[in-house]
Amino acid sequence: MKAIKDSVAGSLESSDVLVTLRPSSEAAVSLQVESIVMKQYGRRITAVAEELVAATGLSGASLRIQDRGALECTLRARLETAIARATA
Amino acid sequence: MAQSFRSWEERALSEPGELAERELLLRSRGLSVPGGESLVLGFYDQGRLAATGALVGKVLEGIAVAREAEGEGGAAEVVTALIKAALGRGIGHLFLFSKPEEGRRFAELGFAPLASAVLGPGPGTGGALGAAVSRGRGVALLEWGSPGIEDWKASLARAAEGKPRGAGVVVVNCNPFTLGHRKLLEFAASSVPWLYVLVVEEDRSLFPFAARIELVRRGSRDIPNLTVLPGGPYVISSATFPTYFTRPEPGQEEGRIAELHAALDLELFRRHAAPALGAAARFVGTEPYCPTTSVYNRLMKEILPDPGREGPALRVVEMPRFERGGEAVSASRVRRLIREGELAAVRPLVPPSTWEWLTSPEAGPVIERIKASDSRH
Numbered sequence: 195m196k197a198i199k200d201s202v203a204g205s206l207e208s209s210d211v212l213v214t215l216r217p218s219s220e221a222a223v224s225l226q227v228e229s230i231v232m233k234q235y236g237r238r239i240t241a242v243a244e245e246l247v248a249a250t251g252l253s254g255a256s257l258r259i260q261d262r263g264a265l266e267c268t269l270r271a272r273l274e275t276a277i278a279r280a281t282a
Numbered sequence: 283m284a285q286s287f288r289s290w291e292e293r294a295l296s297e298p299g300e301l302a303e304r305e306l307l308l309r310s311r312g313l314s315v316p317g318g319e320s321l322v323l324g325f326y327d328q329g330r331l332a333a334t335g336a337l338v339g340k341v342l343e344g345i346a347v348a349r350e351a352e353g354e355g356g357a358a359e360v361v362t363a364l365i366k367a368a369l370g371r372g373i374g375h376l377f378l379f380s381k382p383e384e385g386r387r388f389a390e391l392g393f394a395p396l397a398s399a400v401l402g403p404g405p406g407t408g409g410a411l412g413a414a415v416s417r418g419r420g421v422a423l424l425e426w427g428s429p430g431i432e433d434w435k436a437s438l439a440r441a442a443e444g445k446p447r448g449a450g451v452v453v454v455n456c457n458p459f460t461l462g463h464r465k466l467l468e469f470a471a472s473s474v475p476w477l478y479v480l481v482v483e484e485d486r487s488l489f490p491f492a493a494r495i496e497l498v499r500r501g502s503r504d505i506p507n508l509t510v511l512p513g514g515p516y517v518i519s520s521a522t523f524p525t526y527f528t529r530p531e532p533g534q535e536e537g538r539i540a541e542l543h544a545a546l547d548l549e550l551f552r553r554h555a556a557p558a559l560g561a562a563a564r565f566v567g568t569e570p571y572c573p574t575t576s577v578y579n580r581l582m583k584e585i586l587p588d589p590g591r592e593g594p595a596l597r598v599v600e601m602p603r604f605e606r607g608g609e610a611v612s613a614s615r616v617r618r619l620i621r622e623g624e625l626a627a628v629r630p631l632v633p634p635s636t637w638e639w640l641t642s643p644e645a646g647p648v649i650e651r652i653k654a655s656d657s658r659h
Contacts, residue, residue, distance in 0.1 A: 214427075
């Protein structure tokens, strides 16, 4: 599914994550991950994002994840919401 | 603790009473009302205004959390709401002004610091830039989203590829391009190995950007060591230098803010644009009329050559305005003549390429706009 509009889900509050998705001209999805626990969880966050991108077949988007210490279930929920909103 | 602020009620403020309450909150935190807001948000805790933030175009401004509501991630909630509102309006690249000492708080929210500026003792005491951070005398600029400053620097570096270092830079609005600009470019190009002309891209002038940059290109085509570039969002733009476009009177609080913005624009230029272009000098014409521009020129001579700042120091060369008929040739003079219906008197003040454009059908709407306006630019 191609991203057709800007979308955002989540927040910058502590224990949450802000996911911003913008359509881009490139076919691939570019991923930018920031986290207050980058050393411990940066790779896991990237893996979850890549998994969801593959599962939804998202394309043509740049995805920015600003993690403020969210649980994995929160991260997944935010990603799914942002992707659904961008492709609807 | 998240529980307590999830109960905040968010709403857009528009009533005079709400805005007055918001102004009190801003003042209590040492902030002034930004002005020109496209959206003002208020966050209420049981009927009391606990926090506020505003969107001025693509700039997040006037963000404050009441003292009693502090320390529970309030700023994060305000910033999140503003980011969502901006994205909802199709704005994906945002700027934020904060006090320098609070820049770190916003950096933690994913904002990248671009530059900061601090003014010394106020106007009347020489206005020297000092290192001391005093309340309300400094400002930091941060950005969020893309394309960001790194993309812009990469585009400048591409434009400068293969060109000699030690180059010069002129930043111009050229509203429109006159013989005064032409003389400045000739002089500057003759004293450096290469000259970059950055044209202010913000479309807030009577001549649209597309026409302004085209006239600069046509009017400087015969100068071999010169490249004309769009100024982008970081050179005298409404994000980095909003007061350039509103021209407040100096001496007032707004004048002091204008000084801060001018200083910020120069710090940005020195830290980011100049190194990307391999520039060692900046050229500028003297400014006899406009107070905002004359403050800008004064700060330029303080900030760019100062060895104690971040980024390589630059030479500043100020050239006296070219005169014709005992009066400086300036774009504002050209606009004044057009407004007064004296188009023929413009001819000796502009290069043939500008004259040709002014008398073409394309110029019609612009000339009508100038005649109908009393804007200074």
